[in-house]
Amino acid sequence: MQSEIQRNKLKAILFFLSPSILGLLLFSLIPMVFSFLLSLTKWDGLTRWNLKAGIPNIVGFGNFKEILTDAEFWKVLGHTSYYIVLYIPLILIFSLLVANLLNMDFKGIVAYRVLFYIPVLTSWVAGALVWKWVLNPLYGPLNEMLRFIGIEGPGWLQDAKWAMPGIVLASIWKDMGFFGLIFLGALRGINIEYIDAARIDGANWWQRLMKITLPLISPAIFFVIVISIINSFQLFPQIMIMTEGGNAGPHGATQVMVERIYKYAFKYFKMGYAVAYSWLLFVIIFAFTMLQVKLQKRWVHYDE
C-alpha cells in the first residue's frame, strides 16, 4: 500500500515535470555546454565533424583573445555605451513623467493610458519601420517640424553621429509606457503622509521631489536602470530594421553586440567566434548587474 502511494507519487512527478525538464535539457542546459565547447573552436557550422582531421579546429581561448584584441569589439562596446548614456537619463525622465501623468485624475485619462501602451504593444519591427520613416531627413515629419521652427535637422540614420541618437529616440518612444507603468505602481505605493508632512514643513515641490518622492521610489528606479542596461546590451530589432543598409549604419555606426553575434553566426558562418562573442555578452551583462546590485546600497532605500 505504502509503496503503491510512493510509486504513484513518483509517476506523477515524472509526468508533470517531464515536458519542462526535457525543454530545460534540450533548449537550455545542453546548448549551454555545447555553446561553451563551441566557443573553444573554429567551425563554420556546415562542415561535418571529424576530430582527427581537425574539424572543428580546437583553438582553446583563441576566439576570446581574437575578439578582445580586435578594435571592432571595442568600437561596438562604444556604440552601446553611447546608447546607454543617452537612453538611461531620457527613459528615466520620460517614464517618470508618464507615471505622474497616469497617476493624475483628469478627463480622458483612460484614453491617455491606452495611448501610452500602444507603442509597448507594437512589435519592434513595426515600430522600427515607422521610426525609420519618421527620421527620414528629407521626407520625414521630424525634420519637417524642426524646419518649421527654423532648425535644419541632421541626417539621423544616414549620419554616423546621429544614427544612434535616432535609435535612442525610437527606443524611448517604445519603452516609456512600459517603464511608466512600473513607476506608476511605485508612486501609488507611496504613503501620502510623508509628502503632506514635508509640505507642511514648507518644502517646495523640488525639495519634495528630491528628498521624499525619488528616495521613496528608488527601488523602482533601481529596477528600471538594471533592466534598461540589460536591454541596452541586447539591442537588436531596431538596429536591424532601422540601420541595416548593408553594414548597420553609416561606417557601421550602429553595430552592436547582438547584431555582431547574428552576423558572425548566420552571415559569415564563424560559429565559434559568434558563440564566444555571446559568452562575452553574458559576462558583461552579469558584471554590470552585479556592480549595480553592489552599488545600490548607497542610494536605494528599501525601508518604508
Added chain:
Amino acid sequence: MSKTIAKPIFFYLFASLLAFFILIPFFWMISTSLKSYGALMSIPIRWIPETISFKSYAKVFVIFPFARAIFNSAFVSVLSTVITILSASMAAYVFAKIRFKGRERLFLVVLATMMIPSQVTVIPIFLVLKKLGLINTFTGLIAPTIFNAFAIFMLRQHMKDIPDDFIDAAVIDGASYFRIFRSVILPLSMPIITILGVITFMGAWNDYFWPLVILYDKAKMTLSLALSQLNGQHTDMYNILMAGSLLSMIPIIVIYIFAQKYFMSGLQLGGIKG
C-alpha cells in the same frame, strides 16, 4: 489629495507634448499607408494625403504572401502559448505542491537559466535543430517554448498560495494527482494563467530574433519577419510597409481592448522578467 510630484499645469503641458511624441509616428503611419507611392516623397511633407488610396493594403498581399504570414503568426502564437502554459503549469504544480528530495535544488537550476541571455543558447539550438532537419519548420520554431523558466516561476509562486486543505479534501475524495491538477490547481490559477497567456502570446506574436534565425521560406514567415523582409526588398515603398505594419498591429490592439486588465498586470509581471 493626489500624489503628484509637481504642479498640474506644468504637467498638462508635458502631457500634451508626450501625447504628441507618441502620436506622431502612428499618425504618420496611417497617413503614409493611405498615400500612393508617387506621393510619398514631397517637400514640404503632406500630413494628410491629397488623395486617399487604400491600394497599399491590397498590394501588400500581392507582393508578399501576407495572408499566409498572418495565419502563420496566429498559428505559431496560439500554439506557443498553449504549450508554454501547459508545460509550465505542470512543472509549477510539482514545484509548489509535490514534495521530493532535490526539488528545491532543481528549482534553483530552473531559475538560474533565466540569467543566461538567449543569444548564448540560440546558436547551439539552431545547430541541433538543423541536425534534426527542423530548420524552416514550425516545429523548430515552437519547440523551445516548451521550457519557460519565467512562467514556471510565476505559476509556482501563485500555486504555493493555494491552501493545502483544498488538495487534502480532494485526496480524501480519492482524487489522483492528475485530477487534483485539473480540477483544483488549474481552476484556481486561472488569473495568473490568463496574464501569462497574454504575455506569452504577445511575445510570440512580436518575436523577431528566433524566427529570423530559423525561418527562411517566405511561406513559413511570421508577420514580424515578413515585415522585415518587405523592408529589405521594397525599402522605400513606405506606403506598403506602413500598411503592413498597421495590419500586423491590429490583433494585439484588439486583444488589448478586450483584455486591458490582464495586459496591465501582464506588463507589470513582464517587468520582473526583464
